[in-house]
Amino acid sequence: MDFEPYEAAYPPRQLPPGALVTRIGPSPTGKAHVGTALQAVINRALADGSGGAFLLRIEDTDRERFVEGAVEDLLAALDWLGIRPDESVACGGKYGPYVQSERLPIYQAAARRLVESGHAYYCFCTPERLESVRLAQQAAGKPTMYDRHCRNLGSEQVEARLASGEKAVVRLKVPDDTEIAFDDLVRGRIAFESQTIDDGVLLKSDGFPTYHLAVVVDDHLMRVSQIIRGEEWIPSTPKHVLLYQYFGWAMPRIAHTPILRDMSRRKLSKRSGDTSITGYRVQGYLPEGLRNFLTRIVWPHPEGKDVYDHAEFVRLFKPEDLPNTGPIVDPQLLDFINGQYLRRLSPEPLYTATVDYLQFLLDLDQDITFESYHPAAPIKHTLTRSELEAFYGAFSADPAYSERVLMLEPERYKRLSDIVLNTGFFFGALFRPVDPKLLAKPLGSAEQVEALLDEYLKLYQPDVPQAEWEQSVRDLAHQAGVKDGKLFMTLRIAITGREQTPPLFEVLTILGGDEVQRRLELAAAMPVSS
Ligand code: GLU
Ligand code: ZN
Numbered sequence: 001m002d003f004e005p006y007e008a009a010y011p012p013r014q015l016p017p018g019a020l021v022t023r024i025g026p027s028p029t030g031k032a033h034v035g036t037a038l039q040a041v042i043n044r045a046l047a048d049g050s051g052g053a054f055l056l057r058i059e060d061t062d063r064e065r066f067v068e069g070a071v072e073d074l075l076a077a078l079d080w081l082g083i084r085p086d087e088s089v090a091c092g093g094k095y096g097p098y099v100q101s102e103r104l105p106i107y108q109a110a111a112r113r114l115v116e117s118g119h120a121y122y123c124f125c126t127p128e129r130l131e132s133v134r135l136a137q138q139a140a141g142k143p144t145m146y147d148r149h150c151r152n153l154g155s156e157q158v159e160a161r162l163a164s165g166e167k168a169v170v171r172l173k174v175p176d177d178t179e180i181a182f183d184d185l186v187r188g189r190i191a192f193e194s195q196t197i198d199d200g201v202l203l204k205s206d207g208f209p210t211y212h213l214a215v216v217v218d219d220h221l222m223r224v225s226q227i228i229r230g231e232e233w234i235p236s237t238p239k240h241v242l243l244y245q246y247f248g249w250a251m252p253r254i255a256h257t258p259i260l261r262d263m264s265r266r267k268l269s270k271r272s273g274d275t276s277i278t279g280y281r282v283q284g285y286l287p288e289g290l291r292n293f294l295t296r297i298v299w300p301h302p303e304g305k306d307v308y309d310h311a312e313f314v315r316l317f318k319p320e321d322l323p324n325t326g327p328i329v330d331p332q333l334l335d336f337i338n339g340q341y342l343r344r345l346s347p348e349p350l351y352t353a354t355v356d357y358l359q360f361l362l363d364l365d366q367d368i369t370f371e372s373y374h375p376a377a378p379i380k381h382t383l384t385r386s387e388l389e390a391f392y393g394a395f396s397a398d399p400a401y402s403e404r405v406l407m408l409e410p411e412r413y414k415r416l417s418d419i420v421l422n423t424g425f426f427f428g429a430l431f432r433p434v435d436p437k438l439l440a441k442p443l444g445s446a447e448q449v450e451a452l453l454d455e456y457l458k459l460y461q462p463d464v465p466q467a468e469w470e471q472s473v474r475d476l477a478h479q480a481g482v483k484d485g486k487l488f489m490t491l492r493i494a495i496t497g498r499e500q501t502p503p504l505f506e507v508l509t510i511l512g513g514d515e516v517q518r519r520l521e522l523a524a525a526m527p528v529s530s
Contacts, residue, residue, distance in 0.1 A: 003109040010095050010221045019052035020226040025059040025215060028070030031276035032077045034329070035230060035260050035268070038294045040083045042228050042257070042322075045295075045314045047086070052225075056088035057218060058099040061208050077277035081287045087222075095222040100214050107209035110217045110247070111170045111202050119246035120202055122158050122168040123150040145198045146171065170203040172212070172239060180238040185255035185319040192238040200239055212236060216243040224252050228319060231256040255319040257298065261326040263373070268329050273371060273378065275329075282368060284357060284417030289338030296337065297327035306333070307340045331373035335414040342413050347403035350410070354402075357416040358392040370417045381421055391420055394427035401426075404510055409502045425496040426507075428515050434497045436526050441499075442489040443482060449490055452480055453524035456491065460520065462513025466505045494523035 013021060022043035026036050040056075047054035056078070060066055075090050087093025097103055114120035123146070125133075130146070137144045151173065162168060174197045181191035202213040209217070219227060234256050244251040262272035269275065274282070280290050288310070295313045296306055299321050345353060361368055367385055371378040383391075395402050405426045406419065413419055424430045440446045459472055473491065477484035492504050495516055501507055508516050 001109050003113045006106050012223050016051050018050055020046050020050040021053050021224050022047045022226050023055045023224050025057045027059045029065040030067050032074040034275050037277045041294050044083050045317055049314045053086040056085035060101045061214050119173050120170050123171045124166055124168050167205040169201045169205050171199045172202050174199050180241050182241050186322045186324055197238050212239045216240050220249045227252045227254045231258050257322055258326040260329050284415030285338050286341050289341040293334045293337045339414040343410050347407050350406050351403050354419050355396055394429045433522050439493050442486040457520050495519045
């Protein structure tokens with residue numbers, strides 16, 4: 001089939017003047033990366049800010065790199081982030097299909113059109129021949145490029161070889177000695193000498209297009225008017241420029257975002273930890289927090305704010321604002337921003353967010369390692385699946401109680417995982433006898449701890465005012481000749497199992513007299529050892 005009917009089937013969109021049609025075209029080669037989240041946030045915002053449309057296209061033409069489940073992961077991750085495309089494989093749209101592997105006839109027709117107009121040609125070279133050319137070029141210290149062996153074959157010979165079933169690819173005819181340039185909204189004019197550009201493959205012998213052909217044909221047919229993508233695609237862009245020229249199509253406006261970097265200023269990669277969007281969800285970030293963080297590192301707020309309404313970004317962001325050096329994915333800034341969003345939640349939504357988060361973790365059906373940033377090495381805490389399950393059971397048993405726990409010191413939490421890691425001691429069902437060594441730490445002598453706890457149990461009274469309670473502890477310390485700070489710490493450890501907790505009196509108030517009594521008795525009955 002010819003290409004023209006496709007062109008006619010996808011007429012330009014009816015949109016208000018200035019409306020931008022944007023897209024992302026992720027390849028399903030693994031779990032969706034946080035860099036894809038950045039592209040999605042930016043492109044969604046540009047479409048929203050201009051009254052346009054944002055579409056999601058799956059670029060799955062590289063079958064060798066295809067990973068089962070990657071599309072599902074991407075859709076779930078974007079959904080969690082609150083980024084809903086106007087058109088996609090999930091929601092459909094008038095310019096579909098939105099999966100490249102379902103569009104093969106379109107690319108094949110486009111490739112034929114280029115061959116017919118003399119802008120592309122069939123190449124019959126075998127992989128063995130290409131390999132020996134490459135090795136010879138390498139040995140001579142030259143750049144490895146296709147040697148244009150098939151560029152000038154006669155058309156009769158080509159027809160005959162194709163008719164006989166010989167395998168062929170279609171290659172782009174790159175002109176000699178010209179400059180190929182485009183205007184990047186962030187970096188300005190970028191020019192390439194045509195000699196440095198390969199006569200790259202457009203259509204493979206199995207009928208699948210390469211990225212270059214597919215992306216240009218799709219951006220055109222889907223009427224994309226603004227491309228924002230990662231800078232790793234800059235070297236590909238001259239090929240796209242040529243294709244737009246050869247097809248006679250207007251090129252969309254284009255901008256490249258710098259690659260995200262980690263704290264050691266290297267490209268954010270597997271080495272930097274789990275950089276998948278789902279990985280951030282596992283660590284306990286809120287979608288609003290991650291989204292604010294991603295916009296923050298590529299866009300200076302006019303008043304220098306770190307935390308702002310997403311609507312402000314949508315209203316004010318322009319592609320020209322993008323930086324041209326790689327933004328740092330700084331976990332401390334991310335924690336700070338996320339903490340601000342957590343703090344804004346009132347008890348009920350915070351409780352619900354925590355329960356939803358726990359359900360999400362449990363659905364993963366595995367042990368979870370929580371990581372926080374430290375310049376030397378990340379600090380890690382692992383909770384097993386059954387520990388998570390126990391926490392979930394305790395936490396969800398009495399929502400009103402859990403909400404009181406959450407409101408005790410909401411500013412302590414940077415992520416939902418902080419709640420999971422730090423509030424377990426509030427739940428009787430999770431409380432385990434305290435480590436005797438830890439219990440003996442403040443006073444040094446296990447016998448003294450035992451004696452003091454016995455004494456304290458005799459005088460312990462629930463529901464007394466704070467000042468009275470504090471005085472009773474001080475009096476006891478005085479009588480026994482120990483520093484009162486050490487006795488407070490011993491009680492803290494006996495009752496919570498921890499050296500760090502919110503103010504002890506408030507903890508006692510939430511736990512209630514019976515539970516405090518029970519824990520003190522457990523500690524007092526502990527075998528003496530120091
Ligand atoms: N398929 C490319 C990717 O995986 C998309 C590049 C583009 O946006 O043009 O990122
Ligand atoms: Zn060839």
